């Protein structure tokens with residue numbers, strides 16, 4: 001039985017921004033899963049004012 005470990009984290013479970021797809025500076029707090037840049041814009045929409 002062959003196993004491909006490289007495909008372990010592929011698919012919808014990938015850890016990257018849901019908005020722009022960037023995987024850098026990802027914020028997982030509150031199940032947001034968005035990058036820091038997009039978080040600033042989204043935070044305003046959801047009323048999250050404790051950032052910046």
Ligand SMILES: [Zn+2]
Pocket residue numbers: 017018019020021022034035036037038039
């Ligand atoms: Zn983003």
